[in-house]
């Protein structure tokens with residue numbers, strides 16, 4: 001394909017996106033919407049590989065960033081604001097703004113959670129106030145807090161909608177050598193697979209997640225609580241599914257463990273005893289793409305500006321998908337980086 005000589009390097013036409021997970025597909029959809037000729041490479045573009053398939057889809061700009069890289073807090077806040085517009089283009093992807101309730105079971109759990117509530121400027125609630133908001137919460141719960149601004153969406157529905165929109169752009173191929181990819185610009189958005197392609201320090205952080213199913217309506221809010229020192233979240237979907245997560249382990253294996261499943265179920269049932277009657281439908285293991293500072297890597301890989309990296313989103317890749325798509329599309333199409341990207345450049349690990 002010939003390039004318009006007046007367009008220059010700042011207007012690439014053919015963009016290859018390596019990785020068809022939630023980040024790669026969001027970027028490809030944004031580029032395609034803005035007129036680029038996009039191809040997405042993924043070994044199984046209709047499959048379930050990728051952290052998105054396991055992720056709960058909590059959109060928690062405050063909770064998840066509490067004690068992190070300060071620039072990440074800002075990116076999460078800006079990214080969170082893009083969600084209404086992002087989902088408007090996708091249809092029903094389970095976007096729910098009921099908010100998140102954080103019950104704490106014991107006095108020790110309350111003492112521990114109180115630090116987080118203070119950090120997030122949330123008003124503590126008594127146990128009975130928590131149950132007024134969510135009657136299925138155990139009478140043993142001592143206190144809690146309500147975060148109106150912490151929402152959820154279903155990553156499986158998001159990926160399905162993006163795949164449908166990009167159906168003729170998806171190619172079933174595992175990329176092992178970027179120099180063999182024929183495109184003006186290559187966006188590497190391969191999650192944990194990005195390390196092998198770029199040499200960047202992205203490591204898999206294992207998470208075990210359960211899915212339960214029962215009559216819809218047991219829970220209305222996302223529950224993000226603590227029971228006897230065990231942290232658990234419960235994300236209720238409209239169809240009666242409840243996602244229970246998650247362990248966080250510095251491991252790369254795909255094995256669900258008795259201990260992991262036990263801890264999640266025990267904390268879940270301590271907080272919401274009625275879950276005992278639910279069907280256990282899935283036990284899944286995924287890997288968060290973690291970086292040394294837990295913040296994503298976003299920007300040109302090298303000075304030749306042919307390869308752009310968009311990976312390492314760790315625990316926040318669902319929340320950050322819309323902002324990543326927008327910033328990376330700007331970078332690919334204009335050649336210049338928004339200043340917010342400075343703190344996330346690949347060069348910080350070189």
Ligand SMILES: Cc1cc2nc3c(=O)[nH]c(=O)nc-3n(C[C@H](O)[C@H](O)[C@H](O)COP(=O)(O)OP(=O)(O)OC[C@H]3O[C@@H](n4cnc5c(N)ncnc54)[C@H](O)[C@@H]3O)c2cc1C
Pocket residue numbers: 018019020021022023024041042043044049050051052053054055056057058059173174175176189190191192193194197206207208209245246286287288289310311312313314315316317318319320
């Ligand atoms: C247990 C768990 C719970 C989570 N909960 C949340 C949450 O509540 N909220 C939130 O915001 N985030 C959450 N996350 C994080 C989120 O899932 C990830 O940050 C996000 O999925 C990263 O997106 P990605 O597209 O970069 O990677 P992935 O979703 O992992 O997708 C990577 C894709 O790249 C493909 N690929 C890999 N290597 C190659 C290659 N060489 N060539 C071609 N394709 C390749 C893979 O097949 C895959 O399709 C959670 C993650 C886990 C594991």
